[in-house]
Amino acid sequence: xxxxFSVGDRVRVxxxxxxxxxxxxxxxxxxxxxxxxxxxxxxNPEQLAYGITDxxxxxxxxxxxxxxxLWSDYEGGPKDTTVVDFYENWLDxx
Amino acid sequence: xTGPRRVHDMGGQDAGPIETEGHVNEPxxxxxxxxxxxxxxxxxxxxxxxxxxxxxxGPGVYTELGYYERWCAAISNVLLQKKVxxxxxxxxxxxxxxxxxxxxxxx
Numbered sequence: 513x514x515x516x517f518s519v520g521d522r523v524r525v526x527x528x529x530x531x532x533x534x535x536x537x538x539x540x541x542x543x544x545x546x547x548x549x550x551x552x553x554x555x556n557p558e559q560l561a562y563g564i565t566d567x568x569x570x571x572x573x574x575x576x577x578x579x580x581x582l583w584s585d586y587e588g589g590p591k592d593t594t595v596v597d598f599y600e601n602w603l604d605x606x
Numbered sequence: 607x608t609g610p611r612r613v614h615d616m617g618g619q620d621a622g623p624i625e626t627e628g629h630v631n632e633p634x635x636x637x638x639x640x641x642x643x644x645x646x647x648x649x650x651x652x653x654x655x656x657x658x659x660x661x662x663x664g665p666g667v668y669t670e671l672g673y674y675e676r677w678c679a680a681i682s683n684v685l686l687q688k689k690v691x692x693x694x695x696x697x698x699x700x701x702x703x704x705x706x707x708x709x710x711x712x713x
Binding site: 527528531532533534537538539541557558560561562563565567582583 | 608609610612615617639652653654655657658661688704
């Protein structure tokens, strides 16, 4: 499986709000982070959730965000981060 | 532009203090866990289907039910969707169990 992004790439989580089973947390949508690791490739859970057992395989990325980028009112330290896993369909180049 | 946040997608929302004490599971909760594993082994239920059905319980039910009650509701819905059980069958069985339970408590 060829991955669209590499470790160190800046990525933006798509700002999309479809109904149904969604694997991108609400608080990350539209936010920019950096690919920290590629965690393998797995069948798309957004399809598996509807009983599609031969769902396509997608790369899974571990993306690191600065807390201050996620929360406009963040009061913790400037070095604080959060790591969230995303399937490739949720990421655009930033 | 933002869209609606669904009730289960609660990252970053105020949630009050975290209970760090361990707790003992009720026998029915353990049974729920066993039923889930069995459904998985029989390829009737995948983790993502389970999650989707828990999310689809919606705001009222999702917030009112406990952890394993959500499992019970979600597994029931999956088994209904897959025609393993029927609504009528489930309703009758629930009434039967409730009656047995009421009698047992009286005696």
